[in-house]
Amino acid sequence: MTLLVAFTLFVLAVFLGLELITKVPATLHTPLMSGSNAVSGITLIGAMVSAGTDHSALTTWLGFVAVVLATVNVVGGFLVTGRMLAMFSARSTKRRPSVGEEPS
Amino acid sequence: MSRLDLVAAAYLVAAVLFVLGLKSLGRPRTAPRGNLLGASGMLVAVLATLLDRSIVDFRILLAGLVVGSAIGMVLAVKVRMTAMPQLVALFNGFGGGASVLVATASLVEVGDQGLVDDQFAVAAALTALIGAVTLTGSMVAFTKLQEIGSLRSFPGLAVLRATMVIVAVVASVMVVTRPGDQGWMWALVAAGALLGVFGTIAIGGADMPVVIALLNSCSGVAASTAGFVLDNSLLIIAGSLVGASGLVLTQIMCRSMNRSLFDVVFGSLAASGVAPDASDVYGDRVTSTSAEEVAMLLEVAERVAIVPGYGLAVAQAQHAVRDLMRTLNDSGVEVVFGIHPVAGRMPGHMNVLLAEAEIDYERLLDMDQINPTFAQTDVTIVIGANDVVNPSARTDPDSPIAGMPILDVDESRTVVVVKRSLSPGFAGIPNPLFAADGTLMLFGDGKDAVLDVVAALLNG
Numbered sequence: 260m261t262l263l264v265a266f267t268l269f270v271l272a273v274f275l276g277l278e279l280i281t282k283v284p285a286t287l288h289t290p291l292m293s294g295s296n297a298v299s300g301i302t303l304i305g306a307m308v309s310a311g312t313d314h315s316a317l318t319t320w321l322g323f324v325a326v327v328l329a330t331v332n333v334v335g336g337f338l339v340t341g342r343m344l345a346m347f348s349a350r351s352t353k354r355r356p357s358v359g360e361e362p363s
Numbered sequence: 364m365s366r367l368d369l370v371a372a373a374y375l376v377a378a379v380l381f382v383l384g385l386k387s388l389g390r391p392r393t394a395p396r397g398n399l400l401g402a403s404g405m406l407v408a409v410l411a412t413l414l415d416r417s418i419v420d421f422r423i424l425l426a427g428l429v430v431g432s433a434i435g436m437v438l439a440v441k442v443r444m445t446a447m448p449q450l451v452a453l454f455n456g457f458g459g460g461a462s463v464l465v466a467t468a469s470l471v472e473v474g475d476q477g478l479v480d481d482q483f484a485v486a487a488a489l490t491a492l493i494g495a496v497t498l499t500g501s502m503v504a505f506t507k508l509q510e511i512g513s514l515r516s517f518p519g520l521a522v523l524r525a526t527m528v529i530v531a532v533v534a535s536v537m538v539v540t541r542p543g544d545q546g547w548m549w550a551l552v553a554a555g556a557l558l559g560v561f562g563t564i565a566i567g568g569a570d571m572p573v574v575i576a577l578l579n580s581c582s583g584v585a586a587s588t589a590g591f592v593l594d595n596s597l598l599i600i601a602g603s604l605v606g607a608s609g610l611v612l613t614q615i616m617c618r619s620m621n622r623s624l625f626d627v628v629f630g631s632l633a634a635s636g637v638a639p640d641a642s643d644v645y646g647d648r649v650t651s652t653s654a655e656e657v658a659m660l661l662e663v664a665e666r667v668a669i670v671p672g673y674g675l676a677v678a679q680a681q682h683a684v685r686d687l688m689r690t691l692n693d694s695g696v697e698v699v700f701g702i703h704p705v706a707g708r709m710p711g712h713m714n715v716l717l718a719e720a721e722i723d724y725e726r727l728l729d730m731d732q733i734n735p736t737f738a739q740t741d742v743t744i745v746i747g748a749n750d751v752v753n754p755s756a757r758t759d760p761d762s763p764i765a766g767m768p769i770l771d772v773d774e775s776r777t778v779v780v781v782k783r784s785l786s787p788g789f790a791g792i793p794n795p796l797f798a799a800d801g802t803l804m805l806f807g808d809g810k811d812a813v814l815d816v817v818a819a820l821l822n823g
Contacts, residue, residue, distance in 0.1 A: 260594050262482050269587060272600045275382065276607025283389040285704055286724045288612060288711025291388045292579055293451050294398050295608050298381050299583040300454075301405065301601040302461045304412040305593045309468040310427055311418030315475070318468040319420075323427045325464035328457040330431020331438070336454050337402040338439035339447070340388075344395045346444075346718040 290343045297336025303329035366414055373411030374597040380404030381601050385608060391724060408597055444719040445676045448575055448709035449508040452501045455575070455582045459497025462585035463552055466490035469592050470538070470548050479542035486591035488535040488551060494585040495555025496562065501578050503563040508571060508708055516565035524561045530554040562628065569750070569789035570627045573616045575709045577624070580609025612710050619704035619730075621756075621767035639759075644793040645785060652803035654815035657744075657779050658823050660803075661816070664741035666697045668733065670770055671713055672706050674747020674782075678809030681720035684746065686817050688722065694820075699726055701733035701743075701770050703751040730770055740775035745796075746809050747781070749788030754796055764790050778802040781812045 283291055306329050310322030381404045387397025409428075418424065442450045470487045473479050506512055534551035541547060566574050587602025589595075617624055661667060669684060688698045700722065706713040714727050728736075737743065745752055748770075755762040756769045772778050773796055780797060782804065787793060796802055805812050 260596065262591075265591055265594070265596075265599055268596055268599045269591075269603050272587075272603035273607045276385075276604040277611055279382070279385045279604070280389065280608040280611040284391065285702060285711050285729050286391060286714040286718075286727060287389060287394055288615075289447060289451075289709055289715045290394060290398070290711070291385075291608070292576065292612060292710060293447070293454070294388045294401055295385060295605045296451055296454050296458065296579055296582065297405070298385070298401050298601050299458045299579070299586045299605040300461070301381075301408065301598055302458060302465055302586045302589055303405075304408050305465040305469075305589050305595060305598060306427070306461050307409070307412050307424050308415055308417055308593070309465055309472075310424040311415075311420055312472065313420045314472045318472050319423055321464045321468035321471070323423050325461040325468065326424060326427030327431040327434070328464070329461035330428050331435040332454045332458040332461065333405055333435070334432045335435030335439040335450070337398060337405070338436060339442060339450060340398045341395065341402075342439065343444075343447070343715055343718070344398055346715070347391060347724055348395055 286347070290340050290347075293336055293343070294340040297333050297340060300329045300332035300336060303333055366416065370411045370414050371596075373407050374595075377404040377408040377411070378597055378600045380407065381604060385604060444716055445679075446509070447715060448571060448707075448712060449505050451709060452504040452508060452575055452578065455578045456498045456501030456505065458582040459494045459501060459578075459585050461494075462490050462582070462589045463494035463498060463555075465589050466494065466592050467548055467552065470542065471545060474543050474545070477543070481539065483592060484539040484542045486588050487548075488538040490585055490588040490592055491538075491548065491551050492531055492535060492555040493581055493588060495552050496559040497578055497581040497585055499556045499559030500563040500574075500581070501559075503560055504566075504571065504574050504578060507566075514564050520561060520565060524558070527554055527558045527561060531558055566627065567789060569705070570620070570622075571708045572705050572710050572712070573613060573620070573622075573624070573627045576609055576613040576616050577628075580606050580613060583607075583609055616705060616710055619768060621764070639793060641785070641787070641793040644795050645798045648798040649785065650803050652779065652805050654805065654812065655819045655823070657803070657805055657816050658819035660742050660777055660779070661691060661696065661820060662694070662823060664696055666699070666740050667691055668699050668701050668737065668740045668743040668772070668775065670701045670703075670743060670745045670748050670752060670772055671717070672703070672746065672748025672751060673708060673713075674749075675809055676707065676713075676716050676747070678747060680746060680810035680813055681716050683810045683813040683817070684717075685720040685722055687813050687820075688726075690817050690820050699728050699733065699736075701730070701772070702727050703730055703748070703770055704768075706748065706751065730768060734771050737771050737774040742777045742779060743772045743775040745772060745778060745780045746813065749782075749794055750790045750792075752796055753788075753790075753792070753794045754799075755792065755794070758795075763792055772796070773799055773801070776801060779805055781805045781807070781809055783808065
């Protein structure tokens, strides 16, 4: 990948990121943040390569610690986001039957 | 299709899943699906990376995945919702730390092979610096939110900051010009780490929503620059998406507090403003009330608004407030919640706390939604909030919080403020609302006071 191609991806993704997040209701700010935080744990795939390349003991251990940190970020991030969102949706699904019952 | 093509195609799938995931996370109905889409994208990316030919030894890597997953799972399941900002700060720091290590490991590896070019070195230096700032900045934010120790500003901080910026710039230049020399790389990481500490140490509790959002953005940027180091398109795309979205949230938070990002980071709390004397504001005009009196007011009300602040979370009063809401609903009173954008310690934190207490999110109104309705509200109950309901922001151009968007609770017929004392909020200024004609002060612990009101309602 040339530098220009990499820059193209970077700039386009920034614009896309700005577009995606506008007009998000405040209720979702915290889950959105912890969810996007988990996505930033994508460094994990770089860490996996560093840990597995077997270049030297130093790079392997740097890679190992990086894999641990990034995995905590990814796994913890998505799980806790799911936990929060379950609290939101539990309320709306529980109420749906009662709305249906109203006509009677 | 070669193995390389297969990995590239999988990365494209992962990138698309991230985009769809983030988009879906922005709407209440689709948010749970969005989280799953994001997680699936990550799974695809990890599985595809396992096909990478440069990985020759899987033992260390798999051990790291297992250890990390276990820690992440325990943290995510155990955390209390009040501690969510700390947890996000911690995860942020870990993400930044991982990016630093990836950049340093690559720099060592490629440096040993003598293959470092300028693009690689610049990207590695940037990643090391931004990642290190994110790591230690997040850790400082964590200790502040968790209330461990008492890190605060000290004389000479500005000089230290400036020194560290210079050291970081020099070290960056040296990393790029002499990539074989690992010493400069570690010097750069150290400078970045100190910069992260000095940059966040002076930031106060009320500015935490901004700081968390900003650090979130930084961890994305670090991942993105790591993508330039590794020549990895998925890292660039996913990192930039998070960097940009974090910046949008940072902007929203700054606007809600009427403060510039510069003021937050450099800790200058509206130095221009002049705070009036507390005794001038309050005099003997503050009216104290009792739980029974509040209950009587609520019994005859048709519409009640509850305005929670972080003090509500500190007092663990979420469930007591839910009981109050249910009791009022049972007697036909309409109850809504007015949520200021910076209520709580991170963006949207209060909504999460109230959702945990099983309060429907349809009842939670944003500032823009609830402000026009205060005039038709019989009783507004303010619990643990102060600066965000201070009318000085609207009326006193000299106030330190002048121009800050506030909840116009003073427009409702009666305001009940549940508070321990007349002590000022984070801005350190008195609140004329407390001495207003339509305001009654219910002094006491948030939870106990609300439970007393509920008991009085049930007995009355």
